[in-house]
Amino acid sequence: MAITKVCGIETEYGVQVHTTGDTSPMTASSLLINAYVDELDRKVGWDFEDESPGRDARGDAREGSMPPDVETHLVNAVLTNGARYYVDHAHPEYSTPECSNVLEVVVHDRAGELILRRSMQAANRLLAPGDEIVIYKNNSDGKGNSYGCHENYLLDRAVPFSRIVHELTAHLVSRQIYTGAGKIGEEVPHGGDVPAFQLSQRADFFEEEVGLETTLKRPIINTRDEPHADPRKYRRLHVIVGDANLAEIATFLKLGVTALVLAMIEDAFHASRDLTLATPVVAIRSVSRDTTMRTTVELASGDTLTALELQWELYDLARKYTAERGFEALGNEDVARRVLDRWETVLQGLESDPQSLASQLDWVAKLRLVEAYRERHRLEWDDPRLAALDLQYHDLRPSKSLFARLAMERLTDDEEVARATAEPPATTRAYFRGRCLERFSSAIVAANWDSILFDIGEDSLRRVPMMEPLRGTARHVDTLLEGCDTPAELLRRLGS
Secondary structure (H helix, E strand, O other): OOOOOEEEEEEEEEEEEEOOOOOHHHHHHHHHHHHHHHHHOOOOEEEOOOOOOEEEEOOOOOOOOOOOOOOOOEEEOOEEEEEEHHHHHHHHEEOOOEEOOOOHHHHHHHHHHHHHHHHHHHHHHHHHHHHEEEEOOOOOOOOOOEEEEEEEEEEEOOOOOOHHHHHHHHHHOOOOHHHOOEEEOOOOOOOOOOOEHHHHHHHHEEEEEEEOOOOOOOOEEEEEEOOOOOOOOOEEEEEEOOOOOOOOHHHHHHHHHHHHHHHHHOOOOOOOOOEOOOHHHHHHHHHHHOOOOOOOEEOOOOOEEEEEHHHHHHHHHHHHHHHHHHHHHHHHHHHHHHHHHHHHHHHHHHHOHHHHOOOHHHHHHHHHHHHHHHHHOOOOOOOOHHHHHHHHHOOOOOOOOOHHOOOOOOOHHHHHHHHHHHOOOOOHHHHHHHHHHHHHHHHEEEEEEOOOOOOOOOOOOEEEEOOOOOOOOOOHHHHHHHHOHHHHHHHHHHOO
């Protein structure tokens, strides 16, 4: 039986510095995060003890495969909501806490946006008059550089990685039709006509089917084998192929459908026909470049299907799967049913009238804005004003953001999003991490996903391991935490 798909999102945000001085994006990102963290009562750094980004799920990495750098010298903080907030490759990155269902992820992803807005305000108070740091939730700078929005899913270690590659690729290629954030033109020419508009911001940048890299020769299936949990039982699938979404429905489907597909892969619940793609890299680009969704991709069998038809095949399989196996793998039955129902209605909308989804999907909302502006001003698609409009969609400043002006459908409310900037989800180990930081931060030297390092005045530091993502929940530890007035007492009781 598939295990619960504990999941989360890591988002690298775009940063621009409007200043008369010489401030690099890396410096600006450090200033941004430090300004936010310095205004908190608690400041705890990240523990790099268990970082192993070069470990490859295929065993020894093939020649030319390079693990990503771990920049230990840059600001790297753990927040009381269980999240990680740090500088990564000259970008501010916010990693949500581990969540036991995808609706929790949507809430904490939105909390990340709020934290970035507060960070902008805090940083800009420190700058000279007229200077400003501006943050965008997008995936490329318009100059050929891309930065990621990565998803993470807990999987059973017993599932062969080759099965994941074989059965997940078609989904990741075809899901762009509802997860894409939309993009004008192209940044990485691949021959042929330049597209006026693409579904995905990230599709241009993928060059391999399978690999370890995340910044060069990006693969559709990433092989990083860094479980942040008991490695004998679990693996963490690191998905780097998605766009950063502002639309909550798109985020909900991106995480929810992928978690459901992974549960089917774990349980060896196969489609009636092999959906292996003949040329996945070609397919991911061709799907992105066709807003009509009529382009077909070739399967290894020689059959051809559109991305929409591929998604319908997976949806039909998921209906059968949940009818037989239930919804346990998605953590919350009500949320899981909502994923399945929303998946169906969105596919129906894409099939009949994509414009009907303008309040739900980023690429549809952006395309409507851009087309209206272009027609009003009689512009060609390569006019720089349209590129500026594209970027402004992702601006996190409420007064500037085009997304913020739209009547987009919400799954969350402002109160729960604000609460999630400080409070961890109650149903994963993030709860224990967050509550310990809230109560005992002065005694915590550092923390990471699977441990907390305490200094209680003894000769050596004390590490508390958290190798089970679904332990350390409110149900598990609330009584324990309430009964401890000091970190020393907490450690004593944990030891007993």
